[in-house]
Amino acid sequence: MLEYLVKRLLGIIPVIFAISVVVFAFVHLLPGDPARLVAGMDASLEDVAAVRKSLGLEGPLWQQYLHFACNALTGDFGISLKTRRPVITEIGERLMPTVWLTVFAMIWATIFGLLIGVLSAVKRGRWQDYGGMIVAVSGISFPSFWLGLLLIDLFSVRLGWLPTGGYGTWAHFVMPSFTLGLGVAAVMARFTRSAFVEIAREDYVRTARAKGVPEKFVIWKHTLRNALVPVITMTGLQFGFLLGGSIVVETVFSWPGLGRLLVDSVSYRDYPVIQAEILLFSIEFILINLMVDVLYAFANPEIRYK
Amino acid sequence: MSTATSAPAIVVASDMRTPLGEFWRRFRRQKVALVAGAFLLALLLVAIFAPWIAPYDPATPDYMAILQGPTAAHWAGTDAYGRDVFSRILFGARISLAVGFLSVSLGGLVGVSLGVISGYYGGLIDSLIMRVCDVLLAFPGILLAIGVIAILGPGIDNVIYAVAVFSVPIFARLARGSTLSLKRAVYVDAARAIGVKDRVIMMRHLLPGALPNVIVYFSMRIGTSILTAASLSFIGLGAQPPSPEWGAMLADGRSYIGVADNVTLFPGIAIFVTVLAFNLLGDGLRDALDPKLRMA
Numbered sequence: 001m002l003e004y005l006v007k008r009l010l011g012i013i014p015v016i017f018a019i020s021v022v023v024f025a026f027v028h029l030l031p032g033d034p035a036r037l038v039a040g041m042d043a044s045l046e047d048v049a050a051v052r053k054s055l056g057l058e059g060p061l062w063q064q065y066l067h068f069a070c071n072a073l074t075g076d077f078g079i080s081l082k083t084r085r086p087v088i089t090e091i092g093e094r095l096m097p098t099v100w101l102t103v104f105a106m107i108w109a110t111i112f113g114l115l116i117g118v119l120s121a122v123k124r125g126r127w128q129d130y131g132g133m134i135v136a137v138s139g140i141s142f143p144s145f146w147l148g149l150l151l152i153d154l155f156s157v158r159l160g161w162l163p164t165g166g167y168g169t170w171a172h173f174v175m176p177s178f179t180l181g182l183g184v185a186a187v188m189a190r191f192t193r194s195a196f197v198e199i200a201r202e203d204y205v206r207t208a209r210a211k212g213v214p215e216k217f218v219i220w221k222h223t224l225r226n227a228l229v230p231v232i233t234m235t236g237l238q239f240g241f242l243l244g245g246s247i248v249v250e251t252v253f254s255w256p257g258l259g260r261l262l263v264d265s266v267s268y269r270d271y272p273v274i275q276a277e278i279l280l281f282s283i284e285f286i287l288i289n290l291m292v293d294v295l296y297a298f299a300n301p302e303i304r305y306k
Numbered sequence: 307m308s309t310a311t312s313a314p315a316i317v318v319a320s321d322m323r324t325p326l327g328e329f330w331r332r333f334r335r336q337k338v339a340l341v342a343g344a345f346l347l348a349l350l351l352v353a354i355f356a357p358w359i360a361p362y363d364p365a366t367p368d369y370m371a372i373l374q375g376p377t378a379a380h381w382a383g384t385d386a387y388g389r390d391v392f393s394r395i396l397f398g399a400r401i402s403l404a405v406g407f408l409s410v411s412l413g414g415l416v417g418v419s420l421g422v423i424s425g426y427y428g429g430l431i432d433s434l435i436m437r438v439c440d441v442l443l444a445f446p447g448i449l450l451a452i453g454v455i456a457i458l459g460p461g462i463d464n465v466i467y468a469v470a471v472f473s474v475p476i477f478a479r480l481a482r483g484s485t486l487s488l489k490r491a492v493y494v495d496a497a498r499a500i501g502v503k504d505r506v507i508m509m510r511h512l513l514p515g516a517l518p519n520v521i522v523y524f525s526m527r528i529g530t531s532i533l534t535a536a537s538l539s540f541i542g543l544g545a546q547p548p549s550p551e552w553g554a555m556l557a558d559g560r561s562y563i564g565v566a567d568n569v570t571l572f573p574g575i576a577i578f579v580t581v582l583a584f585n586l587l588g589d590g591l592r593d594a595l596d597p598k599l600r601m602a
Contacts, residue, residue, distance in 0.1 A: 015441055029457050137589070141582035143533055145540045145553070146574035149560055157564030244446025251541045252560075263541050266456045274456050281449055286441075 004297055012286055019282045023275050024068045027055065034271065038081055054079065055271070077276035082268050087276045090261065097167050098250070098257035101180060102242045104173055109181035110235055113188025117231075120189065121196035122219060132189060139186025144245060148179045148252035165254035176253045180245050184238045191234045195227040202226075229296075236292030240285045329518075332594040339590020342583040349580065353399040362390035364397040364550045373566035383568035385559065391568060394550035395576050401551045402580060405466055405535045406528040413470035414524060417477025418516060422508050424478065425485030436482070439475035447472035447534050455543045462545040465538050469531045480523060484516040522591045529584030536577050552577045 027034045035052035036043070043051075052058060055078070056067050071077065077087035120132035155175060156164040162171050199205065200223050208222045209215075247259035254260070258277060265273035333339065352359060362380075368388030376383045382391035424435040442450065451468035458464040488494060489512065497507050536553030538544035545551030547558060552573040559569030 015437075018441070026453075026457065137585055138578075138582060141529065141533070141578055141585050143536055143540075143553075143556075143574065143577045143581070145537060146556060146570070146577065149556065149563060149570050149574070153563045153567060153570075241446045244449045247448055247452065248537045248541060262452060263543065266452060267460070267542060278449075278453055278456075282445070285445055 001298070005294060008290055008293060012290060015286060016283060019286075020069055020072065020279065021065065023279045023282070024065050026275055026278070027057070027271055028061075030271075037269065038271065072276075072279065077279075078272035080265075080270055080273050082265070082270045082273070087272050090273060091258065091276060091280065094256060094258045094261045097255060098243070098246055098259060101173070101176055101246055101250070101255060101257060102239070104177035105181035105184065105242055106235075106239060108177065109184035109238075110188060112181075113185040114192050114231070116185070116189040117192025118196060118219070118224060120193045121200065124197065133193070136186040136189040136193075139182050139189075142182060144179050144183060145248050145252050147182060148175065148249060151175045151179060152252075165252075167256050172253075176249050176255055179252070180242060180249045183245060184242060187238060188231070188234065192227065192231050195230045196223060199223050199227045233292055233296050236288060236295065240288045243281065243284065329594055333590060336590035336594055339587050339594075342586035342590070345579075345583045346587060349399055349583075350403060352396055353403050356396045356400055360390075360393035360396045362393040364389065364394040365548060373562060373569070375566070375568055382572040383566065385555075385566075385569045386562060391555075391572050394555060395552070395572055398550040398552045398555065398573065398576065399580075401462065401545065401549065402532050402536065402577070405462065405469065406532040406584075409466045409469040409531045409535070410473050410524055410527045412466065413473025413527070414477045414520060416470070417474040418481040418513070418520060420474070421478035421481025421483075422485050422512050422516065425482040426489060426504070426508055426512060432482075435478065439478050442472065442475040443479075445472070447530065448537060451534060451538060452543065455538065460543045460546065462535075462539070462549065462551060465535050465544045468538070469534050472534075473527050473531065476523060476527070477520060480519045481513075481516040484519065485512045488512050488515045518595050522588060522595055525584055525591055526588030529581040529588065532584070533577065533581050 030037065033048075035048050035055060035057055038055065039048045039051040056064055056071070058064070059067075075088050077091075079085065080087050080090050083090065116132045116135065120129040120136075123129050152164050152175065155162040162174055166172055205218060205222050208218050213222070243259075246255075246257060247262060249255070250257045250259035251263055258280075261273065262277045262281075264270070265277065366389065368384065370388065371380070371384050372386055372388040374380055374384045374388075380390050380392065382395065385391055385394070420435050420439075424432045447469070450472045451465070454468035454471055455464055458467065485508075491511075494507060494511050497511055535544055536551070536556075539549075539551045539553030540557045542557065545554045547554060555573040556570050556577075559566070559573070562569050
């Protein structure tokens with residue numbers, strides 16, 4: 001197990017290096033001179049030169065990359081072009097709202113997704129199954145931004161129960177986390193159902209039934225427990241996708257998180273912030289994937305020795 | 307049902323019917339997918355003939371009739387500029403379907419080519435391509451798309467490239483899988499023995515084997531791509547305002563929530579129903595193609 005862990009940890013180093021190169025190259029991929037773009041069309045040559053210096057765009061490419069990587073390692077991503085504050089401060093302030101939003105969305109989505117999936121699998125071919133799967137396929141197809149607007153319309157504008165957006169009390173969390181979690185709940189429901197149905201065909205489940213184990217035990221102990229292994233993997237992967245989904249949901253609910261910061265900085269062409277965010281998001285996804293793989297290897301020895 | 311899991315594969319192998327006929331016979335039984343397919347066909351016709359069907363011009367404002375609810379004259383009401391929402395949705399279907407088809411075609415083309423090359427040559431090329439795919443797959447599509455938009459700039463044309471990028475790794479994996487299994491087939495060995503060029507082997511002998519799965523994923527990815535493109539337009543990075551793109555219409559209408567809900571309601575329904583139809587069609591195609599994967 002330790003050997004596997006070390007191997008995987010070493011394996012992510014080249015990936016992170018590759019991503020850092022891509023993120024670094026990002027500024028050079030922009031059409032035109034990034035410094036000119038940032039400084040504005042009618043900026044003087046001295047201003048453009050100053051901006052170029054502040055973006056770390058002087059000297060040969062390898063030197064620029066080294067400069068960028070060393071700074072990134074110490075958490076220095078430069079200054080936001082929009083607010084003129086350090087990028088790391090901007091990101092630091094927005095980190096926790098996004099983390100909490102994702103965590104709450106994940107919790108409810110997992111609980112409901114599992115319940116619907118198990119119910120559908122147990123009542124296979126009956127109305128509970130059809131109902132559950134209709135909800136699931138709809139949930140996958142539902143545009144989260146429209147769901148958000150519908151909820152705001154009903155609960156904020158008409159009923160006045162919940163705030164339309166912003167961040168603060170628990171009431172602010174209700175609609176955004178519901179909106180964000182719906183797609184995940186739907187994926188979880190479908191996935192749990194098929195995993196459950198597959199395990200229910202196994203011989204040991206039939207044996208348990210044949211020797212007279214009560215149906216409740218057959219479902220919860222023999223089937224669900226084993227069906228959970230692939231479901232756990234799925235949950236980990238969904239976590240990464242929730243972070244992506246938060247980009248849209250945060251925009252709908254004016255949530256002061258990383259997702260909205262990214263959208264704002266793309267619109268504003270705030271390149272230092274974009275670079276830092278893409279790097280941060282990427283490393284986050286890689287770590288989440290790594291965690292999922294390790295958990296999976298822990299549950300399934302076959303993978304470890306491959 | 308439990309006996310049906312392994313049986314069909316044997317039936318197909320020994321059956322004299324053509325694979326296509328067999329596929330169609332199974333697909334016909336998927337009623338939901340058939341309805342979804344029919345709906346999408348109708349939507350395609352609507353998109354093509356939008357200029358003739360739409361009762362109003364999608365861009366002409368009418369300041370005498372702003373933010374009206376649904377009436378006999380305006381079936382889906384009017385927006386803040388008095389433009390007919392129904393007509394705009396019809397024109398929006400052109401954009402959404404075009405973005406969906408083009409982006410997935412582009413992503414599929416690149417992905418399948420990479421996958422076949424990767425599977426056929428193996429070795430360093432294979433590990434290099436697959437590593438890149440792994441990294442791309444680890445990202446949520448919308449983040450990749452925003453990264454591409456950040457470079458190319460906002461706009462619906464760039465959304466096509468942005469959304470295409472995240473279809474590439476999936477198609478690459480699919481094509482690689484089927485290539486790996488077909489590569490060992492006797493007819494491929496025979497082709498190589500008589501000196502057929504690598505390029506021809508890949509095009510004529512390996513690519514067709516990947517196609518069935520590619521078609522299924524094609525329809526599933528279009529739904530996801532349309533949804534992602536609409537999301538990008540909604541957050542302001544895709545189609546820009548006067549465009550009747552569905553996501554952009556929702557973004558336009560969000561200021562009038564509680565005042566004129568029709569402005570957001572109808573484009574929302576349009577996105578939902580279209581994406582749902584593509585997903586249901588994809589599910590049906592998948593079940594018809596490979597009964598082992600069936601969820602029921």
